[in-house]
Amino acid sequence: MTSRSTRFLNIVSPLGLLVIWQLAVQAGLVDRRMFPPPSEILTTLFHMAETGELWINLGASLWRVGAGLAIGSTAGVTIGIIMGLSPLVRALVQPIISATYPVPRTAIVPLFLIIFGIGELSKVMVVATSVFYVVIINTVTGVLSIDKVYLDVGRDMKVSRLQAFRTIALPGALPTIISGLKLGAGIAFLVLVVAEYTGSQTGIGYMIWEGWQILDLDQMYVGLLVIAVIGWLVNLIMDEVEYFAVPWHRHR
Amino acid sequence: MVMTEGRAGIEADQKYEPDIKIRITGLTKSFRVGAQDVVALQDLSLNIKAGEFIVIVGPSGCGKTTLLRIVAGLDRQSHGHVVRQHADPKKPLSTMIFQEHAVFPWFSVEKNIEYGLRMRGVPKRERRATVEQFLGKMGLRDYAKAYPHQLSGGMKQRVSIARAFANDPEILCMDEPFAALDEQNKAIMLEELTRIWSETLKTALFITHSLDEALILADRIVVMTSRPGRIAAIFDNPLPRPRKSYEIRRDPAYGKLSAEIWDILRVEVLKSRGELPA
Numbered sequence: 303m304t305s306r307s308t309r310f311l312n313i314v315s316p317l318g319l320l321v322i323w324q325l326a327v328q329a330g331l332v333d334r335r336m337f338p339p340p341s342e343i344l345t346t347l348f349h350m351a352e353t354g355e356l357w358i359n360l361g362a363s364l365w366r367v368g369a370g371l372a373i374g375s376t377a378g379v380t381i382g383i384i385m386g387l388s389p390l391v392r393a394l395v396q397p398i399i400s401a402t403y404p405v406p407r408t409a410i411v412p413l414f415l416i417i418f419g420i421g422e423l424s425k426v427m428v429v430a431t432s433v434f435y436v437v438i439i440n441t442v443t444g445v446l447s448i449d450k451v452y453l454d455v456g457r458d459m460k461v462s463r464l465q466a467f468r469t470i471a472l473p474g475a476l477p478t479i480i481s482g483l484k485l486g487a488g489i490a491f492l493v494l495v496v497a498e499y500t501g502s503q504t505g506i507g508y509m510i511w512e513g514w515q516i517l518d519l520d521q522m523y524v525g526l527l528v529i530a531v532i533g534w535l536v537n538l539i540m541d542e543v544e545y546f547a548v549p550w551h552r553h554r
Numbered sequence: 555m556v557m558t559e560g561r562a563g564i565e566a567d568q569k570y571e572p573d574i575k576i577r578i579t580g581l582t583k584s585f586r587v588g589a590q591d592v593v594a595l596q597d598l599s600l601n602i603k604a605g606e607f608i609v610i611v612g613p614s615g616c617g618k619t620t621l622l623r624i625v626a627g628l629d630r631q632s633h634g635h636v637v638r639q640h641a642d643p644k645k646p647l648s649t650m651i652f653q654e655h656a657v658f659p660w661f662s663v664e665k666n667i668e669y670g671l672r673m674r675g676v677p678k679r680e681r682r683a684t685v686e687q688f689l690g691k692m693g694l695r696d697y698a699k700a701y702p703h704q705l706s707g708g709m710k711q712r713v714s715i716a717r718a719f720a721n722d723p724e725i726l727c728m729d730e731p732f733a734a735l736d737e738q739n740k741a742i743m744l745e746e747l748t749r750i751w752s753e754t755l756k757t758a759l760f761i762t763h764s765l766d767e768a769l770i771l772a773d774r775i776v777v778m779t780s781r782p783g784r785i786a787a788i789f790d791n792p793l794p795r796p797r798k799s800y801e802i803r804r805d806p807a808y809g810k811l812s813a814e815i816w817d818i819l820r821v822e823v824l825k826s827r828g829e830l831p832a
Contacts (some may be wrong), residue, residue, distance in 0.1 A: 375664045451656045454628060459670045459721065460648045469673070473660035550701040 316534065338520055344526060346520035355509075361526060362504035366422065366497075367490045368373025370429025374490075375483055377430070378437025382465055382479075383471050385438070386445020387463075397510065407432040407489065407498040420501040423495060432493045433486035444475030477544075477551045484540045506532075558731045560812040575757040576625060576637070582636035583620050594620045596782035597634070604639070607751065609768040611819060612778030612786075613826035618761045619729055621783065625759060627651045641724055646670065649723035654734040657702045657713045664689065664698040665712050670721030688737065691750055708739040712746070719750060726751075730759040730774040732767065741799040742768050748797060756825040765812050765819075770797050777818050781824035787818045 320340045326332050327339035347532045350356040367391050385392045411428055418424035452474060498507025515521030545552065562610045577753045583595040587735050594617040602608050620821045623629040623829060625636055649670065657666050665672075668689055676684075680774050689695045692712040702710050711731055717725060751758060760771055766777045768791075775789040789811060793802050802808050824830040 390662060449655065451652050454650070455652065455656055455669075458626060458648075459630060459673050460646065461673045465673055469661075469669070470658070473658070476660070531639070548660075550661075550703060 305396050316530075336519070337417065338523060341461075343520055343523045347524045347527065350521070350524060354553050356524070356528070359505050359509045359525075360532075363491075363498065363506040364447025364532075366505065367429055367487075367494055368527060369426045370494070371433055371483075371487060371490055373426065374430035374433025375486060378434045378482070378486075379432065379441050379479055382438040383467060385444055386442050386475065387467070387471055394440070396442075399435070403435055407435070408491045408540045411493075411500065414497075415501050425497045425502065425505075428497045429490045429494050430440045432489045436485045437479070437482040438500060440478050440485070441475055443477030444482075445471050448474035455536075478542070480544045480548060484537070484544075486542060487536045488533065491529060491536075495529065565660055573603050574601045575606070576600075576602040576639075577635070577637045578602075578621075578625070579635045579637075581621070581624065581630070581636065581763060582632050583617065583629070584632050593782035595624075595631075596784050598784055600776065600788075602757060602759070604641075604757055605755050607760065607771055609762060609772035609774075610776045610778060610805035611762060611765065611768050611815070613780045613819070614763070615826060616778045616780055616822070617783030618778060620759055621778075622727050622729055622759060624651075625725075638725065641688040646674070646721055646723040649718045649719045649721045651726065651728040651731045653730050653799050654707065654711065654714075657703050657710050657717070662699050662701055663694055663705070663713050666702070667694075667720050669717055670829045673750075677760075682717060682790060684720050684722075685819045688720045690823065691719075692716045692746065708735055711735065713744065715743075715747060715750070719754070724756065724757060726756050726758045730756065730761055733763070740767075744799050747771070748795070752796065765815055766799075768815070769793065769808060769812060770799055772800060775815060777815060777822070780822045783817045786822055787815075789815055 304344045323337070326335050327337060347356065381395065385395055410431065411424075414424045414428050415432075420428050421450070421491045445553070448471065452470050453466065456470050461469065495507035495510065497503035499511045506528055510522050510525035510529075513519060513525060578598060581595055581598040582593070584591050584593045586592070598621065600608075602683055610618050610621065622628060622650055624631050625638070627649070658669070661669065664685050668685045671681045671684060681762045686700075692715065692721055694709070694712060694716065696707060697709065700714065705713070711734075714731065733744055735743060736800055748771060758771075760767075772791045775791060777786045777789070778784065779786045791811065793805055793811075821830065
């Protein structure tokens with residue numbers, strides 16, 4: 303399949319799903335009280351955009367995800383590369399990562415509310431922590447999978463530790479690190495929405511939760527739709543980032 | 555003159571010989587595999603003159619690569635000494651050309667070639683000139699901005715050679731750099747390597763399984779024994795330079811020397827296969 307037709311299908315398939323939904327409601331095949339048609343959801347969406355309600359919630363969520371991604375991925379990449387290069391650091395840190403990794407990220411929300419308060423910081427930190435785990439695990443894997451011969455070339459050329467980090471470990475692990483960042487971005491939205499269900503008065507998660515509580519299902523669906531679109535856009539952006547950041551690894 | 559050395563230090567009674575670039579004395583390397591000590595190299599001694607091209611042949615697993623890595627400073631010996639004369643401390647003492655896949659996939663051809671220079675802080679303009687020179691010498695001018703995955707195996711190995719020569723070391727260590735190439739590419743690369751080497755004054759150590767490669771490249775050919783690696787024999791190569799891969803085969807000395815080396819090597823290969831007592 304050509305890359306152009308692949309991109310075309312990437313856009314067409316979610317739109318097709320919406321069309322099927324709309325037709326199914328209009329034909330009376332599904333209950334409109336539980337599944338309002340996309341046209342009605344879109345009307346609510348435009349209304350919320352006009353009143354500004356949508357932008358406040360979207361802005362709040364994007365800010366939290368952005369800050370959490372930045373903190374989590376910076377820490378994950380840095381510590382991950384050091385772990386990958388140093389068996390000593392790996393031996394010290396790996397058990398801690400392995401032991402805490404199985405705890406579901408959403409389960410730490412109450413703990414973080416206690417530690418960081420109910421303000422912005424707790425939400426950002428929940429996102430940062432979730433991102434940190436996938437990024438660090440991918441980074442360590444990425445560094446460890448670098449062919450030993452590249453590190454030998456570095457030693458043979460008498461490079462410093464910092465140079466080895468910059469010119470061998472980081473680019474060598476970059477394809478795997480970017481896979482980690484992609485996963486991290488997806489998980490960031492997942493945990494953020496859960497974090498916003500409780501202890502928040504703004505955000506897309508809050509919109510969804512409130513929509514359910516006051517039985518304003520249109521608002522709930524707007525929230526779900528926005529999350530879906532954002533998630534999809536983030537994926538596209540990450541693909542572009544990958545394309546330009548890893549020019550030696552292009553598949554298309 | 556600076557003397558660099560292995561861990562063990564310079565013997566007090568060694569006399570100063572300006573010609574000797576690498577002095578290997580009583581070199582032994584053993585490592586543990588499971589519960590056993592495996593001796594890879596045993597009491598190996600060899601003097602290599604400045605500017606000499608030494609080719610080392612030997613059966614698989616005889617410790618050739620281990621020897622090369624110790625000389626290059628990438629591995630450490632268990633006993634013995636390697637003393638290398640560093641004539642110009644401003645230049646690197648040695649650089650290795652690895653088997654294959656050793657060009658960085660994340661750097662373009664030109665970034666790969668200038669890597670050593672960049673890492674030791676050579677100014678950009680000077681680097682530019684060196685890169686240009688070696689792009690030309692190795693026929694890579696059209697591929698300066700290409701990434702290695704866009705190149706054939708032979709071209710990648712040219713980048714590897716250019717990277718090592720551009721680094722301008724006094725000693726070149728080469729670990730079967732052409733093992734993965736097909737016959738025709740290998741023949742061309744051998745000529746290119748001899749040409750580029752003859753323009754410099756570098757001391758060269760080259761490891762191979764191929765007697766053809768040895769006869770085209772070497773001033774002296776060192777045959778190693780099966781494990782534990784020692785020196786079985788050393789041959790002077792009388793074939794006149796410059797040598798062309800397919801022309802020197804017409805020289806009767808080529809066949810004679812090839813057969814003489816094989817007589818000794820064959821015994822060692824059979825020993826390494828367990829078909830003759832070690």
